[in-house]
Amino acid sequence: MPEFALIERLARAIPSRGPGVDLGIGDDAAVLAPEPGKRLAISSDTLNEGVHFLPGADPEALGHKALAVNLSDLAAMGAEPRWALLNLTLPEADADWLDAFARGFAGLATAHELALVGGDTTQGPLSLTVTVLGSLPAQGGLTRSGAGAGDRVFVSGTLGDAAYALGRRQAGVGDSAADLSGTDAALDRPSPRLALGQGLLRHATACIDVSDGLLADLGHVARASGLSAELELASLPGSETLLALPETQRWDLQLCGGDDYELCFTAPPERREAILALGEQLGLPLTEIGFMAATDGAASGAGGEATPAGHGLEPGGNVRCRRPDGSDYTPARPAWEHFSRPGLSGP
Numbered sequence: 001m002p003e004f005a006l007i008e009r010l011a012r013a014i015p016s017r018g019p020g021v022d023l024g025i026g027d028d029a030a031v032l033a034p035e036p037g038k039r040l041a042i043s044s045d046t047l048n049e050g051v052h053f054l055p056g057a058d059p060e061a062l063g064h065k066a067l068a069v070n071l072s073d074l075a076a077m078g079a080e081p082r083w084a085l086l087n088l089t090l091p092e093a094d095a096d097w098l099d100a101f102a103r104g105f106a107g108l109a110t111a112h113e114l115a116l117v118g119g120d121t122t123q124g125p126l127s128l129t130v131t132v133l134g135s136l137p138a139q140g141g142l143t144r145s146g147a148g149a150g151d152r153v154f155v156s157g158t159l160g161d162a163a164y165a166l167g168r169r170q171a172g173v174g175d176s177a178a179d180l181s182g183t184d185a186a187l188d189r190p191s192p193r194l195a196l197g198q199g200l201l202r203h204a205t206a207c208i209d210v211s212d213g214l215l216a217d218l219g220h221v222a223r224a225s226g227l228s229a230e231l232e233l234a235s236l237p238g239s240e241t242l243l244a245l246p247e248t249q250r251w252d253l254q255l256c257g258g259d260d261y262e263l264c265f266t267a268p269p270e271r272r273e274a275i276l277a278l279g280e281q282l283g284l285p286l287t288e289i290g291f292m293a294a295t296d297g298a299a300s301g302a303g304g305e306a307t308p309a310g311h312g313l314e315p316g317g318n319v320r321c322r323r324p325d326g327s328d329y330t331p332a333r334p335a336w337e338h339f340s341r342p343g344l345s346g347p
Helices: 003-013 059-077 096-110 161-170 183-188 194-200 215-222 247-257 269-282
Strands: 021-023 039-048 080-090 115-123 127-136 150-157 206-209 227-232 261-266 288-293 317-322
Touching: 003 096, 003 115, 003 261, 021 096, 039 059, 059 096, 059 127, 059 194, 059 206, 080 096, 080 194, 096 115, 150 269, 161 183, 183 227, 194 261, 194 269, 206 215, 215 227, 215 247, 215 261, 215 317, 261 269, 269 288
Parallel strands: 080 115, 227 317
Antiparallel strands: 039 127, 080 127, 150 261, 150 288, 206 261, 227 288
16 A cells, blocks of 8 residues: 555544644645644653553454544643644555544544644555644643642552563463453553543643553652652452452552553642542542652652652652551562563553
């Protein structure tokens, strides 16, 4: 299939027109008109075969996930999605593969009224890069650096299912086309928590999406805010599948597995009831799992740059994990970080 026929095929399958799109696919650049009085939030992620997904992965699931992981970044900022760019590097222009990929991408794009306005296609090892643009209020927006000492730490949904499903596939256990209501759905078709992120604009002090694992990602919030974090392992939310595992196996998956795409956020104690009410309104469990604490040399608020004594800048190095008996726990597996550990994980 020639390149321009491939592009036309994608443009027909994925919504490419919508509010604010003055000029979309078909010219050298898109022309967009942001809403007056709003700001733009922009995020980009790449998924590479063999790094972020297994060879032979279902293309429809890949289409969904390639967009979902980017929308999850917008959710962590409290932004509303507007437009997307898609860069596809393909070994060959396979029409059936492309149609399935486009279905997965289009389904999620349509659900969130997002328009595909451009991108690029080229030949090479399978790689998917999506850039998303979202709308934020003129003032406000969630960041990683706003947490204060004493803030409670919350997380949405459950943790560890995606890592569990990936481990089974890597071990050759189970079918990648298994029932999407279980752990496979968490890995293949994560749900970006956009409505939650927008609702948290009124309550949260800091937020991040859990892509590299809770330990690493909460560590980013703690460092950006000049604080440390205390996690209660007994509070970590898990599915029935995860809760049936031995404690240490479950904790390691929940802390370091990655690919959850849930939101981890902080808020003052007095906002707890409002946050739980928001979760009930959205039909999404929100769980308090710990708190933020001041460290030596750190202010009891946002924006400090101190690093907890005895810790370097390794992912999760300023997060303390406590067992149900109060003793400290160190995971057996390291937190995910590109260039330091082989394997598959979130972008």
